[in-house]
Amino acid sequence: MIAIERFIFNAFGVNTYVVSGKSRECIIIDPGCNSPAEEKELSGYIHDQKLTPVIMVNTHFHVDHILGNTFVCNTYGVKPVVHNSGKMFWETAREFGSVFGLDIPDIIKPVTFTSEDDILVAGDVKLRVLYTPGHADGSICLVCDSQKFVITGDVLFYGSIGRTDLPTGDYDLIKKSIQDKLFALPGDYTVYPGHGPKTSIGYEMINNPFI
Numbered sequence: 001m002i003a004i005e006r007f008i009f010n011a012f013g014v015n016t017y018v019v020s021g022k023s024r025e026c027i028i029i030d031p032g033c034n035s036p037a038e039e040k041e042l043s044g045y046i047h048d049q050k051l052t053p054v055i056m057v058n059t060h061f062h063v064d065h066i067l068g069n070t071f072v073c074n075t076y077g078v079k080p081v082v083h084n085s086g087k088m089f090w091e092t093a094r095e096f097g098s099v100f101g102l103d104i105p106d107i108i109k110p111v112t113f114t115s116e117d118d119i120l121v122a123g124d125v126k127l128r129v130l131y132t133p134g135h136a137d138g139s140i141c142l143v144c145d146s147q148k149f150v151i152t153g154d155v156l157f158y159g160s161i162g163r164t165d166l167p168t169g170d171y172d173l174i175k176k177s178i179q180d181k182l183f184a185l186p187g188d189y190t191v192y193p194g195h196g197p198k199t200s201i202g203y204e205m206i207n208n209p210f211i
Helices: 036-046 071-075 085-092 093-099 170-180 201-207
Strands: 004-007 015-020 024-027 050-056 080-082 119-122 123-130 141-146 149-153 191-195
Touching: 015 123, 024 119, 036 119, 050 071, 050 119, 080 085, 093 119, 093 123, 123 149, 123 170, 123 201
Parallel strands: 024 050, 050 080, 149 191
Antiparallel strands: 004 015, 015 024, 119 123, 123 141, 141 149
16 A cells, blocks of 8 residues: 655645655655745654655745755755756756745756666655646646646646746647646546645546646
């Protein structure tokens, strides 16, 4: 059985996920912790569950989704796994952070890159990568076929989609990513988005007003 734990971190309400299985190895997705209390919440869960983080992955490199990267890297020795099309965002993360009043003193630059149909493996956890640009270059979604869920970052939300007015955003492209990649999944797959509550592929296919 695969477990997925959600934490809501920082002023932007980023959903950080820890996905683990029987092996007790885990994958940390979009660590947004931005205070000692939030760092303690994340590390406390990992400690209490006797988990070993072996992968940290960012669905995209917008600043609100990477605020905890340095903490996770320093604590567990894992560097971010990303899609290399998002290079512009880690090269300009400090500048973007300052626009939103965020001080990012240390950027852990990615050294491991992933692409369409790669499988990220942590013990018995297997997450399949979908490349889904439109909200930002480098945006990926992570599919767990064995447990029928997908982590969508800021591509698809409950009743909404990711904003497209930021650099490299493109409404037609995000709509295509959702229709071609996410809506190709079975309707009973649970959607765990980068912000807000969970939903399902089937619900969004019928009810999402942006698609």
